[in-house]
Amino acid sequence: MDKITSLRMENITKTFPGMKALDNVTIEVKEGEIFALVGENGAGKTTLMNVLMGLYQSDGGCIILNGQKVCFTSPNDSFGCGIGMVHQRYMLVPNLTVKENIALGLKKAWKKVKLDMDFVVSKIEEIGEKYDLVVDPDAYIWQLSVGEQQKVELVKTLCLGAKFLILDEPTSALTPQEIDELIQLLKTMNKKLPMIFISHKLKEVKELSHKLAILRHGKIVFCGDTNDYSSSDIAALMTGREVKMPENNEEKEFGDYALELKNVNVKSIRGFLALNDLNLKVRSGEIMGLAGVSGNGQLELAQIINGLRKIDGGEILFLNEHIENTSPIDIIQKGMGYIPEDRNTEGIVPSFSIKENLILKDIENEQFSNHTIINNKAINDNAEKLREQFDIRCVNTSLSAGALSGGNIQKVILAREIARKPKFLVAVYPTRGLDMGAAQFIHSKLLEMRKNGVGILLISEELDEIMNLSDNIAVIFKGHIQKVLPAKTATRREIGMLMAGVNND
Ligand SMILES: Nc1ncnc2c1ncn2[C@@H]1O[C@H](COP(=O)(O)OP(=O)(O)OP(=O)(O)O)[C@@H](O)[C@H]1O
Numbered sequence: 001m002d003k004i005t006s007l008r009m010e011n012i013t014k015t016f017p018g019m020k021a022l023d024n025v026t027i028e029v030k031e032g033e034i035f036a037l038v039g040e041n042g043a044g045k046t047t048l049m050n051v052l053m054g055l056y057q058s059d060g061g062c063i064i065l066n067g068q069k070v071c072f073t074s075p076n077d078s079f080g081c082g083i084g085m086v087h088q089r090y091m092l093v094p095n096l097t098v099k100e101n102i103a104l105g106l107k108k109a110w111k112k113v114k115l116d117m118d119f120v121v122s123k124i125e126e127i128g129e130k131y132d133l134v135v136d137p138d139a140y141i142w143q144l145s146v147g148e149q150q151k152v153e154l155v156k157t158l159c160l161g162a163k164f165l166i167l168d169e170p171t172s173a174l175t176p177q178e179i180d181e182l183i184q185l186l187k188t189m190n191k192k193l194p195m196i197f198i199s200h201k202l203k204e205v206k207e208l209s210h211k212l213a214i215l216r217h218g219k220i221v222f223c224g225d226t227n228d229y230s231s232s233d234i235a236a237l238m239t240g241r242e243v244k245m246p247e248n249n250e251e252k253e254f255g256d257y258a259l260e261l262k263n264v265n266v267k268s269i270r271g272f273l274a275l276n277d278l279n280l281k282v283r284s285g286e287i288m289g290l291a292g293v294s295g296n297g298q299l300e301l302a303q304i305i306n307g308l309r310k311i312d313g314g315e316i317l318f319l320n321e322h323i324e325n326t327s328p329i330d331i332i333q334k335g336m337g338y339i340p341e342d343r344n345t346e347g348i349v350p351s352f353s354i355k356e357n358l359i360l361k362d363i364e365n366e367q368f369s370n371h372t373i374i375n376n377k378a379i380n381d382n383a384e385k386l387r388e389q390f391d392i393r394c395v396n397t398s399l400s401a402g403a404l405s406g407g408n409i410q411k412v413i414l415a416r417e418i419a420r421k422p423k424f425l426v427a428v429y430p431t432r433g434l435d436m437g438a439a440q441f442i443h444s445k446l447l448e449m450r451k452n453g454v455g456i457l458l459i460s461e462e463l464d465e466i467m468n469l470s471d472n473i474a475v476i477f478k479g480h481i482q483k484v485l486p487a488k489t490a491t492r493r494e495i496g497m498l499m500a501g502v503n504n505d
């Protein structure tokens with residue numbers, strides 16, 4: 001197939017045990033188009049794309065490519081027709097390098113039984129140059145940030161020769177600047193490739209897409225030309241109500257310092273100083289936003305506070321006790337809460353049930369076990385309460401957490417960490433991948449915790465989120481806090497300059 005001029009999914013139905021994830025869904029994408037698929041967490045977007053990729057078999061309906069009915073029973077079939085997907089949950093092998101991961105799917109790299117790595121590297125370089133997408137072929141996936149992995153996924157899909165691209169939340173882990181670059185890139189690529197683009201960010205949907213469809217509970221509830229609708233029209237069509245993000249505008253007295261980092265140094269896995277003489281203090285009841293371009297030490301900072309990484313110098317005090325190089329369990333027991341960046345590997349155990357994931361840190365708590373016997377009723381009750389409160393969309397809480405939609409996994413982590421009533425919370429990109437309604441709920445929860453005297457270190461790339469919620473904003477650059485600004489008077493420009501390393505003091 002030379003190029004894909006039209007792709008139609010017709011009357012697609014897909015049922016999982018106990019639920020209809022897709023109900024008679026029809027969409028059509030034509031040459032030159034970017035088709036946006038939007039909808040709440042758990043609406044069925046990823047499932048629909050997994051059907052298109054041949055990862056799931058639909059119970060009814062068909063796929064028509066360039067006017068011909070096709071049948072995809074595995075991703076191999078859809079790749080064969082030129083359909084490539086950048087997945088919401090990356091499908092990369094962590095202990096292989098970038099080039100090895102790309103070689104896995106690249107049939108042309110195999111010369112009889114021998115793998116031609118030089119060919120793989122030249123292909124990566126060719127794509128890198130053509131699309132300005134630079135990745136290090138020799139880096140191991142486990143060494144890369146989530147944003148870098150997202151780029152590798154894109155390069156991989158392009159190396160495999162995709163003629164139609166599916167992008168499932170490709171911008172959720174990118175910095176604002178990277179998002180702008182990706183959007184420009186996708187616009188250029190769209191001249192040659194039609195695309196389906198999934199995102200919760202309506203600004204991107206508006207900027208990029210020609211057509212848009214809204215999924216709700218597995219049904220298409222709206223389909224139209226993007227240009228005919230404003231972002232607020234689309235938001236209203238999606239949620240059925242107006243969504244206004246809460247703001248931190250309540251004056252209050254802060255408590256004592258809850259978290260203090262003094263002259264902290266940490267070497268990164270790649271050898272350089274990831275945290276360089278870092279000093280930061282956060283009081284109880286204060287939200288300290290941490291702004292910075294990703295890769296400037298945010299990940300290492302979150303990890304050392306939670307005992308997941310050793311420091312090479314300096315001190316960390318949590319409620320006046322030294323916690324540097326203490327074990328994670330001790331830090332949890334002292335009252336630390338943590339919403340990690342990588343939700344599938346650090347946030348949940350995908351093969352455990354939802355209800356087990358909700359008490360992961362509290363299994364020794366006498367509410368849930370008396371050291372020998374597990375109290376199943378309490379575990380069930382806890383899960384039901386949190387499911388309702390945090391609107392976790394699932395058939396029941398005994399299902400494995402890995403079967404949840406991306407946004408609903410995030411809600412499980414948030415529910416567990418917030419409901420434990422920590423004394424301090426490190427929240428890394430807490431609303432990444434959440435739909436607008438869920439993000440609004442989480443923002444109001446964080447403000448409620450602040451009101452109750454919990455100190456929060458809010459690490460985010462979204463300046464709107466940081467500026468709306470924080471009392472003070474610390475800007476990190478190359479592992480060092482450049483400056484701490486009061487959020488009320490801070491301007492985007494000032495923060496942006498500091499993020500780029502320009503400090504006029
Ligand atoms: N393998 C599976 N087994 C059981 N249920 C599943 C499976 N995959 C998806 N589901 C369910 O299907 C529904 C739709 O999920 P899907 O991942 O398509 O949502 P989504 O629209 O992509 O949401 P998000 O914005 O959170 O990524 C969810 O209720 C989810 O729990």
Ligand SMILES: [Mg+2]
Binds near residue numbers: 168407
């Ligand atoms: Mg999804």
